[in-house]
Amino acid sequence: MKPLSRAEIVELFTRLRELNPHPTTELAYHSPYQLLVAVVLSAQSTDVGVNKATRKLFEVAPTPQAMLELGEEGLKRYISSIGFYNTKAKNIIALSRILVERYGGQVPHDREALEALPGVGRKSANVILNTVFGEPVIAVDTHVFRVSNRTGLAPGKDVREVERKLERRVPDEFKRDAHHWLILHGRYVCKARKPDCPHCVIRDLCRYPHKTPAGA
Incomplete structure (x- = not known):
């Protein structure tokens, strides 16, 4: 070719x-953190399915600290319709803890830091760098x-x-x-x-x- x-x-x-x-992305979000969570959930899942789950999830856990308070089992109840939800719940709680403890609850503007977060690979990091931080x-x-x-x-x-x-x-x-x-x-x-x-x-x-x- x-x-x-x-x-x-x-x-x-x-x-x-x-x-x-x-x-822009078809994932629904109101903050960089919410987009990060949605991107992690979207792996091998549709944006429509993710948005359906996060619509209610983000009402009760819109921030990393709120997500930690919800807990892994509580999170699973909101995302059980999404594929691989057990692993994704574990990763989201773990990355939320890292954001709270290392970054003051903020999503870092750094590829290496993003890719070090549980459940975040190169593609997901690129989505955040592009959509949140405007990088080309x-x-x-x-x-x-x-x-x-x-x-x-x-x-x-x-x-x-x-x-x-x-x-x-x-x-x-x-x-x-x-x-x-x-x-x-x-x-x-x-x-x-x-x-x-x-x-x-x-x-x-x-x-x-x-x-x-x-x-x-």
Whole structure:
């Protein structure tokens, strides 16, 4: 597969920006801490399912200290509908304790510190650095990975390779919002099983050889 040219990449993101000038996460939150919790819960789960659980959870435990007071067993009652909730509850209580004891209850603006938190990997840290602190980093989830490979934007065998290529290939003017555009495009248009190619705004740029025809 021939990767997209720089001019094609500029055109791709220009079109996505025209459709959605101010993209953001679909996770519901009211503070950096709440986004962090939501991101941990979202691993291998849908944003819709996470939002349903956190809507009630954040009413009783909106801060790290309140989460510690709720406790692991109390937390499980709110997130039991989410996959791997036992492990996630353990991680959320542990990271809440670290935030209270080391960071005054605040989410640190530091990649190393974020990745050291239980349940927080590179992708999750990138989400926080981008969405909370405005850094032009790109979080590569399954949607970003799929779109990057299908289109020829940044083909790679694993998420780190795709991330490195995106960092090099995405023009600076688009980096701040790039992963939001790619996530949303993958979630609603370039879907895993049946991409909606006939309604894709970047269809003519895309290198995917198995485009779905109109009416399919």
